[in-house]
Amino acid sequence: MRRPVAVRVVGPTQWVLLPTLAVAVVSLILATPVKLFGFSLPEVVLPLTLAFAWPLIRPSVLGPVMLFVLGVYLDLLWGGPLGLWSACLLAVYGGVLASRSFLAGQETRVLFAWYAVCTLGAFALAYLIVAIRAGNPPSLLALFWQVVPTLLLFPVSAWLIERFDDGDTRFR
Amino acid sequence: MAFRDGPFENLKLPLVWTAAGLVVAGIAASVMLLVTDSHSRDGTGPIAPVRAGFTAGAGPLGGLFAAPVRWTGHVASYVGGYFNAVEENRRLRRELEELQPWRDHAIALKNVNTRYEAMLGLRTEPPVPMATARSISEARGPFVNARLIDAGSSRGVRVGNPVVNEHGLVGRVVGAAPNVSRVLLVTDVTSRIPVLIDRTDARAMLTGDGSGNPRLEYVRGQDAVQKGDRVLSSGDGGGLPRGVPIGVVARGIDGSWRVKLFSDRGAIDYVRVMLFEDFGQLADPEALNAAPLAGLAAAPPPTPAQAAAIADAQARRQAAAEAAARRPAPAPATTQTPPPPPPAPPATTEGPA
Numbered sequence: 001m002r003r004p005v006a007v008r009v010v011g012p013t014q015w016v017l018l019p020t021l022a023v024a025v026v027s028l029i030l031a032t033p034v035k036l037f038g039f040s041l042p043e044v045v046l047p048l049t050l051a052f053a054w055p056l057i058r059p060s061v062l063g064p065v066m067l068f069v070l071g072v073y074l075d076l077l078w079g080g081p082l083g084l085w086s087a088c089l090l091a092v093y094g095g096v097l098a099s100r101s102f103l104a105g106q107e108t109r110v111l112f113a114w115y116a117v118c119t120l121g122a123f124a125l126a127y128l129i130v131a132i133r134a135g136n137p138p139s140l141l142a143l144f145w146q147v148v149p150t151l152l153l154f155p156v157s158a159w160l161i162e163r164f165d166d167g168d169t170r171f172r
Numbered sequence: 173m174a175f176r177d178g179p180f181e182n183l184k185l186p187l188v189w190t191a192a193g194l195v196v197a198g199i200a201a202s203v204m205l206l207v208t209d210s211h212s213r214d215g216t217g218p219i220a221p222v223r224a225g226f227t228a229g230a231g232p233l234g235g236l237f238a239a240p241v242r243w244t245g246h247v248a249s250y251v252g253g254y255f256n257a258v259e260e261n262r263r264l265r266r267e268l269e270e271l272q273p274w275r276d277h278a279i280a281l282k283n284v285n286t287r288y289e290a291m292l293g294l295r296t297e298p299p300v301p302m303a304t305a306r307s308i309s310e311a312r313g314p315f316v317n318a319r320l321i322d323a324g325s326s327r328g329v330r331v332g333n334p335v336v337n338e339h340g341l342v343g344r345v346v347g348a349a350p351n352v353s354r355v356l357l358v359t360d361v362t363s364r365i366p367v368l369i370d371r372t373d374a375r376a377m378l379t380g381d382g383s384g385n386p387r388l389e390y391v392r393g394q395d396a397v398q399k400g401d402r403v404l405s406s407g408d409g410g411g412l413p414r415g416v417p418i419g420v421v422a423r424g425i426d427g428s429w430r431v432k433l434f435s436d437r438g439a440i441d442y443v444r445v446m447l448f449e450d451f452g453q454l455a456d457p458e459a460l461n462a463a464p465l466a467g468l469a470a471a472p473p474p475t476p477a478q479a480a481a482i483a484d485a486q487a488r489r490q491a492a493a494e495a496a497a498r499r500p501a502p503a504p505a506t507t508q509t510p511p512p513p514p515p516a517p518p519a520t521t522e523g524p525a
Binding site for chain 2: 025028029031032033034035036037038040041043055058059060061063064065067068071072076077078079080081082083084086087090091093094097098100126127129130133134136137138139141142143145146
């Protein structure tokens with residue numbers, strides 16, 4: 001008699017909801033006003049990693065909705081203009097979704113290059129919106145110090161893609 | 173009839189197109205939010221209550237999550253302080269030697285200043301009450317520089333109150349919930365602070381740009397600014413008290429005048445909110461807009477002595493008028509005659525006449 005094999009279904013809870021929650025909590029922790037050995041904690045835009053990974057894992061309805069929610073959450077947490085980061089995150093999601101057929105199966109280096117392009121595009125959009133609203137362009141040096149740590153988050157995106165790409169057996 | 177048995181049985185939308193449609197709808201909603209939210213950062217606008225609610229909820233939650241990080245920071249600070257104790261001790265001794273003559277000088281100047289104020293009858297600004305608070309979370313990116321502090325409207329904090337630390341100006345309150353407030357730092361891209369240069373009394377505008385050193389713009393006068401000049405708040409516009417220390421002038425990489433902030437000299441974990449009220453807050457608009465004689469309706473009735481004095485004055489005026497009427501009119505003359513003397517003052521001095 002064959003014993004039944006437990007099949008672990010990887011659903012939206014694993015690759016959408018839990019990462020969303022993790023990103024929200026880590027963003028909250030990174031907003032702590034503490035200095036370690038004279039340096040402040042980095043202020044990275046963590047949801048950009050999800051906006052890049054989710055369309056490559058699988059197009060979904062939940063992804064854009066969660067990105068919109070995360071964008072509004074970041075704006076409220078940081079006190080920025082409401083709608084700024086939701087627009088930028090969804091722009092990245094849309095861009096990766098449009099180039100999905102090209103990116104599928106590419107090497108990690110190609111994915112990183114596209115991640116860098118998307119990140120720079122998102123920050124350029126945010127820079128433009130803030131400069132127009134405030135009538136005062138933000139410092140490019142300060143922008144650099146937020147872009148670089150965000151670029152260094154690419155391994156999070158790569159891990160998500162590797163872990164969950166086609167992980168849902170219902171889509172095989 | 174189940175949905176799958178209806179006319180939509182064979183309707184299948186590709187998932188990519190569904191996601192793309194949601195992306196477009198989400199971007200449109202974001203743009204609408206951006207347009208609607210144009211005024212909520214100064215405490216007004218339709219989304220301001222949403223921000224206040226989120227701030228009230230995120231404040232304690234942020235404090236809870238931040239506690240381990242804060243403890244780690246304290247440990248790191250303790251260890252760093254232990255290793256740097258000798259160097260710091262030497263530096264502090266040197267500073268103490270430099271500052272002791274300044275302390276004596278300041279005491280003498282304060283004494284002279286107090287005497288001058290008394291002699292000239294100057295109306296100096298009253299002392300401003302303070303509320304001490306701790307930072308809960310902060311945004312330090314290029315687009316937003318703000319902090320949440322754990323003091324709110326329940327402790328008298330209001331939108332517009334200046335926030336300082338022991339070194340100088342940190343920012344001002346832009347949102348106040350009952351127990352949490354949001355402080356817009358002077359480095360934020362939307363921050364504008366009217367300042368003066370201490371040496372020349374020249375006025376300028378301190379404009380944040382997301383970097384650590386805000387720009388000095390609209391500097392009036394020729395050679396009004398030099399490297400190393402102290403920058404203070406000018407108090408223009410009434411939003412800040414005059415004379416709050418802000419920083420010293422320095423040249424930026426781009427050649428513009430910038431300010432090295434005094435508040436950066438120490439951690440701004442703990443700040444003080446100045447419960448300062450500008451002229452706009454002090455003035456009662458209803459009292460200003462009241463009719464000129466509206467106060468008479470609320471005036472108390474005269475005392476018997478005052479009533480007698482008023483009646484006496486009326487009788488004297490009436491008698492003087494009758495005497496003037498009985499007097500014959502003077503004949504026309506070519507030479508100008510002096511005017512008649514004024515009537516004698518009333519005999520009584522009790523009460524207003």
